[in-house]
Amino acid sequence: MRNLEAVDARLADRLAELxxxxxxxxxxxxxxxGISRSTLSRLERGEISPTAALLGKLCEVYGRTMSRLLAEVEDEPPQVLTAAAQPVWRDEESGFVRRSVSPPHPGLRGEVVESTLRPGADIAYDAPPVPGLEQHIWVLEGAVEITANGRTHLVEAGDCLRFRLWGGSRFRCQGPGPSRYAIFVVLP
Known part of the structure; x- marks a missing residue:
């Protein structure tokens, strides 16, 4: 079983457990x-992989960040994670790739996530998984239109947007190429 398939299977089990x-x-x-019963059933049985939007809704209901949920299905992370050991999750439907550079760890409140959006990608989350979640988003390549707490910002390569998230959010790739950015998350 490929590592991705193993993670998907553990994720399905964890969603059912929650x-x-x-x-x-x-x-x-x-x-x-707001997700249909049939879709939830298929997710929990591992018949389908969740999209970023579906996982975002489930994280909201369960009061977890996506990183925290994904960390719950991974083995205990070591202190140093090589690039090859960093968990990568892909949502092919939305064009979103998420690398957990520094996943959640017991006793630590922060994490670092590298995200990539393909051209035209547009991902919206109805609410934060944890109200007041502190985020610092540093765009490494391209440009991303980020809406947080009802305000829209165009964040370009080298720029950093920082905020506490109380409402919905949206990430849209701007420009002809992909957008790559790092998110530094600090739990309240």
Whole structure:
């Protein structure tokens, strides 16, 4: 089994565990997340991989960042992560690639994520997984239009946008090439 398939299988198991821990039937989770019962069932059985948007909605319902959820399905991370050991997650449908450069770790409140959006990619999240989540977004290549807390910013290579997220957010690749940026997340 490829590493990606193993992560997807553990993610499916973890999503089912989170729902069961709360004592929710699929119908309750569907109501809370806005995701259909059939899609949730297929996600939990590992028949489909979640898109970034679906995973964002589930993270919101469960009060977790995406990094925290993905870290829960990985082995305990070492102190030094080589580039080859950093977990990479892809959402082919939206054109989003996420590398967990410095994943969550017990006792640490921050993490670093490298994200890449292909040209035309547009990802929206209804709400933050954790209200008040502090983010510093440093664009490494290209340009990204970022909407956070109702304000839209064009962030170009070398620029850094920083904020605490209380509302929805949106990331749109601007320009003819891909956009690559680092997100520094600090949990409240």
């Amino acid at each position: 729902r069961v821990e709360r004592g929710w039937p699929l119908e309750e989770l569907a109501h809370r997340s």
